[in-house]
Amino acid sequence: MKVRLYEIFTSIEGEGLLYGTKTLFVRLAGCPFKCFYCDTKDAIPMNSGQQYELDEAKKMIERSLEKNTYKVNFTGGDPLAQSEAVSELARFVQLKKIPSYLESSCYDSTRFAQVLPYLDFIKIEFKTPDSEFVDSKHYSKLLENELDCLRLSVESKKVTYIKVVVSSKTELGPFKKLLKRIFQSTSKSSLAGFIIQPTYGIAEPSLEQLLSFYDEVHAYYEEVRIVPQIHKFIGAP
Numbered sequence: 001m002k003v004r005l006y007e008i009f010t011s012i013e014g015e016g017l018l019y020g021t022k023t024l025f026v027r028l029a030g031c032p033f034k035c036f037y038c039d040t041k042d043a044i045p046m047n048s049g050q051q052y053e054l055d056e057a058k059k060m061i062e063r064s065l066e067k068n069t070y071k072v073n074f075t076g077g078d079p080l081a082q083s084e085a086v087s088e089l090a091r092f093v094q095l096k097k098i099p100s101y102l103e104s105s106c107y108d109s110t111r112f113a114q115v116l117p118y119l120d121f122i123k124i125e126f127k128t129p130d131s132e133f134v135d136s137k138h139y140s141k142l143l144e145n146e147l148d149c150l151r152l153s154v155e156s157k158k159v160t161y162i163k164v165v166v167s168s169k170t171e172l173g174p175f176k177k178l179l180k181r182i183f184q185s186t187s188k189s190s191l192a193g194f195i196i197q198p199t200y201g202i203a204e205p206s207l208e209q210l211l212s213f214y215d216e217v218h219a220y221y222e223e224v225r226i227v228p229q230i231h232k233f234i235g236a237p
């Protein structure tokens with residue numbers, strides 16, 4: 001089996017629940033989508049990066065692990081685009097007893113289920129309709145997949161949190177509808193957190209907008225945080 005990798009590097013987790021932790025990032029090449037705010041556009045093409053035999057990729061991960069590396073983050077692109085290879089790499093990391101983490105848009109629950117057993121931390125990202133991730137005809141299918149991924153992760157007792165990226169284009173109405181679906185399908189006690197992430201450098205939301213989104217989530221779930229991508233402030237990749 002082969003895998004297409006964009007890059008492997010150690011840095012600081014700059015977003016989400018685990019921000020500030022030293023992490024080895026394994027960035028998979030390829031994402032079938034195009035969010036307007038994507039900050040890893042170079043890794044979107046399915047032929048970006050370089051192709052490796054799986055054993056070669058495992059050796060690269062092994063060589064890149066540093067002392068006190070807290071966890072390995074499989075990111076992208078979207079790692080689910082190469083779910084079979086990612087499940088093998090995550091299994092390899094699990095055998096080394098290093099926690100691993102998946103950063104994905106959760107667009108396909110079947111692919112997600114393939115990788116899930118080998119992971120410890122799961123971010124379920126819910127895209128808002130303004131993200132341009134998919135067109136309006138395909139948004140409900142995307143949402144069903146994201147909700148299925150959330151259910152699977154919680155049932156597997158993984159550390160599961162939710163992230164929603166918001167921009168100045170994000171409207172309160174669709175955001176409220178999204179929250180209703182999320183909290184209808186999961187109990188708040190099963191969540192480790194809810195992160196609202198403002199876009200950075202493009203269509204940035206105002207403080208007023210952010211506070212409105214915060215209040216809407218807080219009505220369902222008090223452990224909500226607005227967390228920008230902190231690695232961008234220190235110039236880390």
Ligand code: SF4
Binds near residue numbers: 037039040105133
């Ligand atoms: S899903 Fe992620 S990698 Fe793909 S376009 Fe959107 S932000 Fe970029």
